[in-house]
Amino acid sequence: MSTITATAAAVHPTVARPAVEARPSFLGILRGEWRKLLSLRSTWWVLGATVVLITGISLAVAASVDAMAADPVTAPTLATTNGAEFVSGGFQIGMLTIAVLGALLITGEYSTGMIHSTFAAVPTRVPVLLAKAIALSVLTAAVAALSIALSYLVTMPQLAEHDLVPALDDARTWQVFGGTVYFLIAAALFSLGVGTLLRSSAGAITVALTVLLLLPGVLAFISLNWVETIARYLPLPASGAFLGGSEDSLSSGGEQLTAATGLLVIAAYALLPLLAGAVVLRRRDA
Amino acid sequence: MIEAHQLTKRYGDKTAVDDISFTIAPGSVTGFLGPNGAGKSTTMRMIMGLDRPTSGTVTVNGMAYARHRAPLREVGALLDAKAVHTGRSARSHLRTMAATHNIPAARVDEVIEMTGLATVARKRVGGFSLGMGQRLGIASAMLGDPRTLILDEPVNGLDPEGVQWVRRLVRSLADEGRTVFLSSHLMSEMAQTADQLLVIGRGRIIAAGPVQQVIDSVSAAAVRVRSPRATELAALLEADGAAVTSSAPGALELRGIDAERVGELACAHGIALHELSPRSASLEEAYMTLTQDAVEYRSDGTATAPTAPKGENR
Numbered sequence: 001m002s003t004i005t006a007t008a009a010a011v012h013p014t015v016a017r018p019a020v021e022a023r024p025s026f027l028g029i030l031r032g033e034w035r036k037l038l039s040l041r042s043t044w045w046v047l048g049a050t051v052v053l054i055t056g057i058s059l060a061v062a063a064s065v066d067a068m069a070a071d072p073v074t075a076p077t078l079a080t081t082n083g084a085e086f087v088s089g090g091f092q093i094g095m096l097t098i099a100v101l102g103a104l105l106i107t108g109e110y111s112t113g114m115i116h117s118t119f120a121a122v123p124t125r126v127p128v129l130l131a132k133a134i135a136l137s138v139l140t141a142a143v144a145a146l147s148i149a150l151s152y153l154v155t156m157p158q159l160a161e162h163d164l165v166p167a168l169d170d171a172r173t174w175q176v177f178g179g180t181v182y183f184l185i186a187a188a189l190f191s192l193g194v195g196t197l198l199r200s201s202a203g204a205i206t207v208a209l210t211v212l213l214l215l216p217g218v219l220a221f222i223s224l225n226w227v228e229t230i231a232r233y234l235p236l237p238a239s240g241a242f243l244g245g246s247e248d249s250l251s252s253g254g255e256q257l258t259a260a261t262g263l264l265v266i267a268a269y270a271l272l273p274l275l276a277g278a279v280v281l282r283r284r285d286a
Numbered sequence: 287m288i289e290a291h292q293l294t295k296r297y298g299d300k301t302a303v304d305d306i307s308f309t310i311a312p313g314s315v316t317g318f319l320g321p322n323g324a325g326k327s328t329t330m331r332m333i334m335g336l337d338r339p340t341s342g343t344v345t346v347n348g349m350a351y352a353r354h355r356a357p358l359r360e361v362g363a364l365l366d367a368k369a370v371h372t373g374r375s376a377r378s379h380l381r382t383m384a385a386t387h388n389i390p391a392a393r394v395d396e397v398i399e400m401t402g403l404a405t406v407a408r409k410r411v412g413g414f415s416l417g418m419g420q421r422l423g424i425a426s427a428m429l430g431d432p433r434t435l436i437l438d439e440p441v442n443g444l445d446p447e448g449v450q451w452v453r454r455l456v457r458s459l460a461d462e463g464r465t466v467f468l469s470s471h472l473m474s475e476m477a478q479t480a481d482q483l484l485v486i487g488r489g490r491i492i493a494a495g496p497v498q499q500v501i502d503s504v505s506a507a508a509v510r511v512r513s514p515r516a517t518e519l520a521a522l523l524e525a526d527g528a529a530v531t532s533s534a535p536g537a538l539e540l541r542g543i544d545a546e547r548v549g550e551l552a553c554a555h556g557i558a559l560h561e562l563s564p565r566s567a568s569l570e571e572a573y574m575t576l577t578q579d580a581v582e583y584r585s586d587g588t589a590t591a592p593t594a595p596k597g598e599n600r
Contacts, residue, residue: 019359019431020359020389020393020429020430020431021388021389021390021393022356022358022359022387022388022389022430022431023356023387023388024355024356024357024358024386024387024388025388028385028386028387028388029385029386031385032382032383032384032385032386033382035378035381035382035385036371036374036382039374039375039378039381039382040371040373040374041373042373108371108373109371112368112369112370112371112372112373113366113368113369113370114369114370114371115369116331116334116336116365116366116369117369117370117379117383117426119334119335119336120334120336120357120358120361120363120365121357121358121383121386121387122357122386123334123335123351123352123354123357124352283338285331285336285337285338286331286336286337
């Protein structure tokens with residue numbers, strides 16, 4: 001073993017030199033999580049897909065305005081609809097990809113074993129989850145805003161023909177745009193919370209997408225009163241309370257929630273799984 | 287300094303670590319030796335606060351790991367080589383770890399150099415060999431320049447040159463006064479690397495102390511004799527206090543007597559000897575003696591010591 005190799009033979013022990021600077025802080029943990037998020041290729045794939053899907057779907061929705069205007073049944077609806085709803089028409093598909101991102105943010109660490117390194121660096125654990133939630137929210141907000149801006153631009157020619165381009169000085173426009181961003185952030189945090197509780201990618205994505213996407217459609221076929229009540233409180237129908245789209249929304253069976261209640265229900269979906277996740281995170285073996 | 291006090295971990299009705307107490311002193315390399323499934327990894331995870339003890343306590347440098355203000359400064363751990371997200375580059379992984387403690391990027395480059403990862407630092411970890419994964423694990427352990435190092439099977443998957451490197455590294459770290467605690471299921475590896483041994487089997491400590499002392503304590507020297515008058519000789523030797531067993535006609539295994547005394551007795555009685563060989567137990571024999579009741583998984587029927595890593599680490 002006397003061969004000198006360029007790699008490991010060059011060990012220089014860390015004798016008597018100034019101590020390595022190391023001062024943990026929440027800001028540092030947040031920077032670490034931010035870096036984690038951005039240093040994975042899968043993040044960029046998911047984000048790219050989100051932008052493309054939201055913009056593409058809103059373009060398709062806007063393209064169907066011609067047909068709606070020509071149809072005597074839908075034409076009156078069109079007259080009362082704010083153009084912003086067409087612009088953000090692709091948000092449901094965005095919810096799907098963002099939910100996957102939120103779940104993988106934590107389950108990816110469990111499946112690869114990274115969680116051991118993470119918790120060795122931050123043994124109190126909960127700050128990691130908080131930092132993940134913040135980093136995820138910021139990134140989701142940025143991607144949602146970018147998607148809406150792009151959608152606004154690509155749908156403009158089509159919507160202009162029907163005088164439906166959302167006015168940027170209309171409060172209703174910003175309610176829809178802001179509500180869309182809010183809902184996507186909530187969907188991301190919901191998945192992160194579910195992922196923290198379940199620790200498995202497949203399990204978390206299945207549960208998140210079932211609650212977010214599948215359940216409202218499935219329950220719509222059951223016309224029992226209590227089922228309809230539950231259905232109204234599912235994320236997607238509840239979002240209708242502040243995103244509009246009341247006529248064709250899935251909760252058409254009963255009266256809608258008020259906008260304020262809708263916002264609160266969505267906040268509960270975002271926060272409750274996260275809080276439960278924080279509690280079990282502290283107690284469980286990593 | 288690592289101190290465990292009546293540390294116990296049960297998973298359901300299976301006891302992985304059973305009421306163990308030990309102290310790992312700074313300034314030397316302590317080997318944690320035991321067969322697969324003996325409780326080594328579980329113990330190390332409890333030291334790092336990753337698994338919660340069912341009962342008992344363990345402290346590092348005076349307090350529970352999680353209570354240290356700058357944990358990476360206190361303890362660097364290699365718990366499993368693949369505790370890294372496979373989609374991230376080695377450098378990104380180290381940068382994310384460093385960020386939590388505001389450790390400067392220069393230190394990240396330093397540990398990359400130190401562990402010989404410079405050429406692959408920007409490659410994704412998913413494509414790393416086990417040996418490269420081990421080097422990355424050691425790099426992350428060194429990141430905070432910690433006073434205590436905990437390395438679970440650090441030489442697993444390393445080539446001979448890498449094994450040498452780890453031995454030199456842990457030696458120099460201990461010489462600097464740090465606490466070095468590393469596990470292995472290979473006695474031969476421990477004998478070359480460690481100063482102190484902590485031997486664990488089925489969750490219990492079965493021996494502890496300086497390496498040579500642990501080996502001596504279990505390897506009472508034996509003497510093998512072959513003689514045409516073996517029966518007669520056996521009676522003489524037993525009268526002299528030796529423990530005699532016979533494995534084949536004309537052959538005797540003796541304990542509690544040395545070869546010189548056997549030769550003199552035989553000579554005095556005119557008994558011819560065809561063989562007289564002192565046999566000191568080998569390291570592996572000593573290890574097997576120590577752990578023969580503590581091997582959890584053994585091949586059917588025969589009591590073999592486990593020598594091949596079977597991926598107990600997750």
